[in-house]
Amino acid sequence: FGGGGGDGDDGTTEITAGTAPGFPPFEMKQDGELVGFDIDLLEAVVDETDYTLAGWEEYEFKSLIPALTNENIDVVAAGMSINDERDETIDFTDPYYSSNQAIVVREDGDFSPESLSDLSGRSIGAQKGTTGETTVQDELIEPGNLDESNYNSYGNYVLAVEDLQNGNIDAVVIDEPVAQTFAAQRPVTIAFTYETGENFGFGVREGDDEFTQALNDGLSTVRDGSTYQDLTNKWFGQQ
Amino acid sequence: MPPLPLQSDWAFVAGNLDLLLAGTGVTVGLTAASILLGFLLGFPAGAVEVYGRGPLKRAVETAGVVLRGTPLLVIIILLFFGLSVSSSAFVTATIALGLRSAAYQSQIFRGALQSVDEGQLEAARAIGMGRLQAIRGVVVPQALRRSVPGFQNEFTIVLKDTSIAIVIGLGELLTVGQNLYQGGQSTAALEIFLTVSLIYFVLTFVTNRSLDYIDDHFSIPGGERA
Amino acid sequence: MGTPESTTTGRTIRGRAAGLTDQPLTLLTVAVFWTWLVVRWTNDFLLDGALIERNTSFFPTAPFESVASTLGSLASSLGPVGFPVGWVAGFFEFLAASIPYLPQLATGVWATILLTVLGIALGFFIAVPLSVARVYGGSATRSVALGYTELFRGTPLLAQLFVLYFATPLTAIIRELPTVGTGFIPAQAFWVAVIAFMLNSAAYQSEYIRSALNSVPEGQLTAARAIGLSKVDGIRHVVLPQGLRYAIPGWSNELVYLIKYSSLASFITVRELFERTDAIASETYRYTELFVLAGLLYLALVLSASLLMEYVEDRVAIPGLGTTSR
Amino acid sequence: MSPPLLELDDVYKSYGEEQVLSGVSFEMDAGDVDVVIGPSGSGKSTMLRCVNRLTEINGGDIYLDGDCITDANTDVNELRKQVGMVFQDFNLFAHLTALENVTLGLRKVRGMDKAAAQEKGYEHLEQVGLLDQADSYPAELSGGQKQRVGIARALAMDPKLLLFDEPTSALDPELVGEVVEVMRDLAAEGITMLVVSHEMGFARSAASDIIFLDDGRIVEHGPPEQLFENPQAARTGEFLSRLTHEGE
Amino acid sequence: MSPPLLELDDVYKSYGEEQVLSGVSFEMDAGDVDVVIGPSGSGKSTMLRCVNRLTEINGGDIYLDGDCITDANTDVNELRKQVGMVFQDFNLFAHLTALENVTLGLRKVRGMDKAAAQEKGYEHLEQVGLLDQADSYPAELSGGQKQRVGIARALAMDPKLLLFDEPTSALDPELVGEVVEVMRDLAAEGITMLVVSHEMGFARSAASDIIFLDDGRIVEHGPPEQLFENPQAARTGEFLSRLTHEGE
């Protein structure tokens, strides 16, 4: 695999996708199987192109970009938001999902913030390398509303929510769909959402324009048909 | 003790035991391959540190200091993303863990070789054995026996360090465990951590006792134990 | 009489000690590293950014960048023979890219050092009784000590951190303590990590000390008992002072291990060197540069630790002791 | 009449199955120098170790100055202050200088302060002719010097009785003389000593009595002239002839 | 006339600054048994080690059977097959049985097959009276037995010359006898031996010559009667009197 893929049996080019499970409902392991919205969506999109998906590789979220530039994988589908820093290193397809950030607090707690400014002086958590973290950095720490030592960064949002329940932090900033899953399962609640206008896109190697174009075409085909709606219902429908 | 903050969900763990065992398989395979590579490189390196001289000895010593001083994570990331030594994560992880372990094993064997009384080598030379022949035939068999305790420590460390391989996409026991509680079906993190710990513990215990057994079997009758 | 042996082994020990101290490059590196750290910490923690603003590097990037680009163009103009020049250019490029991150990494180094030093020092006080129990205890104390050791060595440190942090009331207790999390006293997660490292490294340290105690000849305790010292006093005044000296090399290894394993504390949000590196890298995507940089800082820490232990070993050295351990 | 300084009364000692001492009885008066000889494994070291209870006996009694020292409630540390021991392989505390070796017991057992202990330490180092080596570590001393420090260390506790376990057999032939000379001086000063040794020169000239131990039993016990010139038991004669090598 | 079996011609040896041997010369004929005596540090061990080149000399020449063995191009392994060595502290291979200790050299150096090596091994163990202990490991043997294995190991290589470095000084007084007896038997069989030893019984009865070494120089060299009864140098007399202890 890798190296931009070889030619498949039927004359199509094989590609390998990479993801970082542990981010439901976008990608996770269930009974040892990799499942999730991103998984289904990318497979549907690639089906619409001349490429074939050879398989999935699993990495830590932060290793995905190095793995992509290093040609271990050809495309990233991992709930990755499009932002300038990432765009310097890799290219993105058109957005396929817009995510806002949810601010999650304890259900039974007396802290119920209504805007980001209410968070100043509190301890806040987020998952390392996610938009949640960027939001905390850009909107709270940089303007001086939050001391850096009051921000805790976790390897995974499950640990952040765990620590929220333990009382070590007062709020967690995470993607809205993920927050909804949590609010349903745990004694936590969404205090408010913050509109970031964040968009998720598939990550591709810089300069791999032909492939990017193919994915973009596939994506619009999927969006135009009923597939996209079916997948949204399947993965986000329960709430 | 206050109630555990995590929900008890042992049934979930039990239901996914097969996945954990598959992860254990990766852990065991990676450990075995790395320890073996570490031994194949570390033993000669230890011997060079004791008996070698000149640039070869200095090179081995320097490589050892660098490998021991650099965190495994850095080694593994550099080998995979930096030097791209292999496109296989398993091979790269084996090389990274194996090189690092070689650096530590060389110190274990250096100590063991040095602890064999100098008179042993001298006596072998005195009956006309060549230097290499004497080291191989007389010093090494005794040193290997003495290095068992250090080797057990090293094994324990490599076993647990295999979990770092996930940064290059190789998921073993610990990663499988983390995927389970991050999978959205359950939040049984504590149960999973305890189960994973138990598996590591059993692996360590069984291996170390087996090494003890082998050591006993090969021990020199009446001889003092290292 | 052992004259020839003791002269030769004495020479080996001194030869080994000279190994690091005799390399001016190592000494220089370590000196530069510590000067930078101390000035940085003083500025950031004590003077509240009086010399230079926090998070701003002491060193300007521009000169390095210009040297890099000059050399880079020189290298390409030289063609194939420009290879070494290109390499040097790459090095300057690396320096220029690294400089902005140094201040944040320096605060990470502070936490790493504090974690390591506290963990190993506190662990030592558990390790000594553990090892004495293993060597001299009755069967009950022996098995308790063995059980402790096997438990903490046989399970992953990550799992120990997890259980202590998420599944015990430790954090709740510690965060209520006065001054925790204020000023430069770190917050509860740090202290949980210290406790985990203490418990874990006590298990490893006790093994090193145990084998050192075993290498103190039995006659030493017999002689101590024969002049009327009790068993405990004999161990305290005669066996331990010798055994601990024998234990120094193994103990140094443990120190080096702990420096590197302290990175696991990032898992419970402690902002030590690795966590800082990882955080910056996930923001900037400069993984390779940052991890190489962190690797160099860890290497400098490890070298410093080796030098320190060499110095300690030298200071407490006693003729004929620890040189003929077996 | 005052009781004997040391009395062993029908002492038995075994290690597991192995009977090491089988009914050993003898007495020593203050000022006596008794030399114990016997083949390897006959129980000589074990007998000495019983006297300061470095090992426990299985039967019989041992009396020091009339007090039974083998009861369960004897304070062994107290006993050991009164019975000094000098070892075959010296067993000097390797991490302490010669002076510190001598003063450790004074300070930690006797509770003397540092200055007083040092003064007494120097005194005893002088007694064995080692004042110059006070600050040397054991590894810096020759075998004979080490053994003399060992003697000073034992003497410093002012013991009623000094035990010596083959104090010269780990020494080079030439160094034996030094140590034998110190022992002879101690004998002349009237210090009571029980000495396991095969130094026949010392035994002949300084011993009050010779005790020949074989297989855990005292085979013969008497003044040196009697044992050397006119041994009663055949085994004694045989052993003595073997010891001097010249006969072979 | 055939050349002497061993000849040292003005041999110098130093370790760094320290001059250890200063112009040592002597000769031995086949069948001779020469005993070297001298104080500690006088260079006795060093002299032996020069003969089988466990250490290199700085000046002079050594001839074995007429061949100069101290050139750069002498094959040291070849030389050491011809010169056997028995060590003070035995240096038996700790991981091998008595028999394996004896056969290791036969198999690895002589290249004999296992059966032939074993047969020869048993022969030499019998020669030193240890057939029963063939399968024991060193740690299971007494000191005297260990040393006899050491002798068998050296004999098995059929050396022209056997070197002994204080072969009895690590032994208990009673065990010395065993080893001395074996050496005496070897002497009677006409095996050429150069022995560092202070066993005066052996020296008197078996030595062809005694060599007295002091401070790296041969002070006196002659048959035992001459040295013991009528030493030429004052230093020799002084040393001998100290050695026997009786004089003190």
Ligand SMILES: Nc1ncnc2c1ncn2[C@@H]1O[C@H](COP(=O)(O)OP(=O)(O)OP(=O)(O)O)[C@@H](O)[C@H]1O
């Ligand atoms: N701690 C012990 N455990 C078991 N057996 C022992 C112990 N100490 C001594 N023995 C046995 O007791 C017997 C007598 O030993 P001891 O050391 O008293 O003899 P010895 O006369 O001093 O001999 P040597 O002249 O060799 O020193 C020996 O058979 C020895 O193996």
Ligand SMILES: Nc1ncnc2c1ncn2[C@@H]1O[C@H](COP(=O)(O)OP(=O)(O)OP(=O)(O)O)[C@@H](O)[C@H]1O
């Ligand atoms: N490898 C060595 N390096 C430096 N000096 C040495 C070495 N071996 C021996 N010497 C020195 O050479 C001198 C002679 O030593 P040697 O061992 O030959 O004496 P010896 O006569 O055998 O003494 P002993 O009776 O104590 O065995 C001593 O001063 C010793 O310290």
Ligand SMILES: [Mg+2]
């Ligand atoms: Mg004894």
Ligand SMILES: [Mg+2]
């Ligand atoms: Mg010698």
